[in-house]
Amino acid sequence: xxxxxxxxxxxxxxxxxxxxxxxxxxxxxxxxxxxxxxxxxxxxxxxxxxxxxxxxxxxxxxxxxxxxx
Numbered sequence: 001x002x003x004x005x006x007x008x009x010x011x012x013x014x015x016x017x018x019x020x021x022x023x024x025x026x027x028x029x030x031x032x033x034x035x036x037x038x039x040x041x042x043x044x045x046x047x048x049x050x051x052x053x054x055x056x057x058x059x060x061x062x063x064x065x066x067x068x069x
Contacts, residue, residue: 004012017026048056 014026017029021029051059
């Protein structure tokens with residue numbers, strides 16, 4: 001897969017957020033993350049700490065099935 005440009009990532013990210021949250025909540029989300037120091041890498045490590053690949057896969061599958069009925 002080709003690496004996406006920063007512009008494409010921002011555009012697609014905003015599109016996804018607005019489709020799922022709506023415009024007002026998307027603006028609130030951007031304001032929230034702009035105010036706070038947020039370490040995405042650390043957040044991910046904490047979120048998945050102690051979880052096996054099998055558990056992570058099962059959660060991803062369950063999420064996919066729940067959102068694509």
